[in-house]
Amino acid sequence: MTSNLIVRGAPQEYELKLNAWQDLPKHLERRNLKKAMIFHGDKSWEAVKNYFPELTKCETSFYYYGGKCTDDAAAHYAEIAEKEQTQVLIAVGGGKVADLTKLTAYRLNLPIIILPTLAATCAAYTPLSVVYDDEGVMLRYDIFPKATDLVLIDPQVLLESPYELMVAGIGDTLAKWYESDAIISQLAVKPIEIQVAEFAARKCRDILLSESDAALQAMKEQQLNPSFIDIVETNILLAGMVGGFGDEYGRTSGAHSIHDALTVLPDSHKQLHGNKVAYGILVQLMIEQKVAEIRQLLPFYHQLNLPTNLKAMDLSLSEEDFQQVAERASAPDEMIHFMKETITPEVVIQAMKELETLTIDAWS
Incomplete structure (x- = not known):
């Protein structure tokens, strides 16, 4: 046990309310973010995509995250984000989507926004990622020196989750x-x-x-x-x-x-x-x-x-x-x-x- 104690208390902004996701365009605009890379799950995205707002003032690209939070996946998507000159990474999904997004964003020093589709972990709230290997064996967790920039929770979305x-x-x-x-x-x-x-x-x-x-x-x-x-x-x-x-x-x-x-x-x-x-x-x-x-x-x-x-x-x-x-x-x-x-x-x-x-x- 180390005697060091660093407080990483909360995301920079956190909001829970009905239709919270609809405020995403406003949050992007006031941050002057105009190019977003959006990670999502498979079945979960089909279930929630109708809740996701139109981002008319922000250029977007959507990626299925692949089902795993691994070093290889983070490196792969970091390379894509650099080529696309992405300004912000957005996670729409559960814990592994959030973890992969945070791991990728840390490599690029980009802002992170998380829209949880589950209340199964605290991954949306915490500045860390649990990293696995390709076989699903847990390797480690990485703690980041920067909080998530924004968490938007719509309880109606979570009510409809599994x-x-x-x-x-x-x-x-x-x-x-x-x-x-x-x-x-x-x-x-x-x-x-x-x-x-x-x-x-x-x-x-x-x-x-x-x-x-x-x-x-x-x-x-x-x-x-x-x-x-x-x-x-x-x-x-x-x-x-x-x-x-x-x-x-x-x-x-x-x-x-x-x-x-x-x-x-x-x-x-x-x-x-x-x-x-x-x-x-x-x-x-x-x-x-x-x-x-x-x-x-x-x-x-x-x-x-x-x-x-x-x-x-x-x-x-x-x-x-x-x-x-x-x-x-x-x-x-x-x-x-x-x-x-x-x-x-x-x-x-x-x-x-x-x-x-x-x-x-x-x-x-």
Whole structure:
């Protein structure tokens, strides 16, 4: 753990309101940006393109981002952007689209605008990108010295997003409390920045546990309600504040290290990021020997259909698989070592196996 603490609190501008995307031309005009390169998903773009505004005063080019945030993809699109003399990069999509756009923009020192189509991660809010290799194995995350310039959120767009991705986003955001608490609870003195991160992390947990059911009901009924807005802003804004103010003290520890380790298994790639992180929370709690807390979370997990064990993710691990995952999770540079416990492959394997027994017995 480093003693350095750099606050990267928020995008330069952030706005959530109905029809927020329609203000994009105005935002581009007042920034004097006249040439934009727009990254988007595949199915998501078909679902939201009717919400995207006409940019009559800005020359635009549209690119399907390719489904991955990799170094090669960033280099490829950076080359195109340079040839086109692009002035701004705009991401329309989920976390990987946002991450690739940020990674590409950083290489070119260009402004970044993000229009989220999902509330599944805080990627729209944070100045970092999670980078994978071509096989989908997580390599690293890069933190940038510049915030995103503008985030525009239309809650109606997110209301129409896939239900299961919102659930995964809730699982991912729930980790903010458990991962940051594992680190911050070790501090004898908490600077104000850390206190802000801790407050945001606790609010993430409290809002998710109390309002997720009503928010998901809004999606089922396709009718906006206050809980839906709260969950959207918890998954994006509050979640982003935890790492934004806490830096390494509020970013990730055990749960995400377990997620990252699972990516070495090809069969895990069919599972959503947030589902694997939600599972990672329970493994982390098992390492911390907080079995009572696991039992308290299990009804919430089952209510939302978040995975409580490997079996729930259709993963059947051999002893070799367990070893491979555990070695990756406990690698020297993994953030799981920010926890106070001594982490070894044996500790990880034991926690995973004990969790399997506990959760299967609890609901058998």
